[in-house]
Amino acid sequence: MKKLLAALIVAVAAFAAIACDNESTDRITIDFWHMAPVGTAAYTPTKAIITAFNESQDTYFVKGTGFSFWDYWDKINIAISSRTAPDLGLSTLDDSVSRAEAGVLYNISDFLDADPDGLELDEFYDAALDFATYQNDLYALPFTATVRVLYYNLDMFEEVGLTVADVPTTWSELYDVAKQLDIVDGDGEIQRLGFDPSYGNATYHGWLWEAGLDFFDENLDPTLNTQAHIDVLQWMKDFNAEFTRNQLVAFGDANTLLGINPFAGERVAMMVETDGLYEIIQNANADFTFGVTTIPVPDDNGVRVNWGSGFSIELYDNGDNDTASKAGAWEFLKYMMSYDVQKEMSEVNGWIMAHKRAMSDLATETGDPILARLLVEVEYARDKVYVPYAPSWHGNDWQPYYNNFLSGEMTATEALAAARANYIQKQENYDATH
16 A cells, blocks of 8 residues: 555656646746745745746746845856856846846847837836946846835934934934933943944945945046045044944944844844845834934935945846747746736835835835835935946945944045055056956
8 A cells, every 4th residue: 555655656746747847848938036945935925926927828937946145146147157047037236237238138128129018117216227227228127126214213212302303314413313322331331322324234335425425436437535535434433432442343243143133123223224124123023113214414415315226137148049038038027027016026025126106006005104204215216336347346345444444443544545546456457458
């Protein structure tokens, strides 16, 4: 009996495998890479979205492959460079032009010319579409609409007699409110910070943008050499100047040990973070009252802006002239960017998606005031410029100088001068080989 049962199981498995193979070989298989691998909460609903497309027609069969967020980038970059990329997948919007320039993306404008009713581009943010444009043609589509805002803990505000009316809008107000919310114990250990300009997703380039400055000029030549640049960097460090570096480092180390975002863990009263923090707070079942608002700006001539850094969705050209898969990838792309699927993807992943109307309706339908407020700030989001000679200008290129400044090993002037010299050297090296 056991042998018969085992034989039946093998036979059923073989039939299932054949059926699966037939389903994929009878149709044109489209490979789609995403960030919802097996074992994650988003896997089953993402699979359901793909299955719904497969069941809606009998020409194409989309095979979805999920990788964890941190693994995804290595996988997709290696696949693109080796011309073994999936038919479509997610990437970073801000450097999509680099892939367009390299000839590894299909021109979406060509698809739109042949299928003018395929997508309504006015459903997406103009600033995001601009970042996906190369030589006046569209080579990617904005998939998510990441935004950075100021989170504030209203329970902590109430502890010191503050209300929502006291939520800061300028840098001076931010300082005044934050200093009322700091808590230090008798041993000199920081128990709570009101705010720190270097915490969370607050960045030097973000603060520069608010002051009407940037790392590079319109010709992509490095700046950073003005007194205004120095003043902004110094302001970041001086904000909590009453604490020693050891106190701040110890506080940061304690936050790391907790394994949770310092705002979600009620260790800081205000923090600049992405919309992703909202999901973290919800998943942590936090029971404190909080809100989100515009990141405070300089008191004089401040610019209302935040860093977007959203995902793109792209069609990859592996140079194999596979017109059938190319057509199928376009059909699935249209499906993924549709009103209903964008709403579903937002609910599945907790992301703000790029489809403006879908997100606005979702906020209304759910009665979610935080989502509605986040969507207001998306209108003021912009991505970082792509610099061919220094694609990691905001990260690995800048971080050593930034860290040396925060630790006191360099002054603001020295850190910016050294960083600028590094960018200039990179620019010269790039120009010599291109």
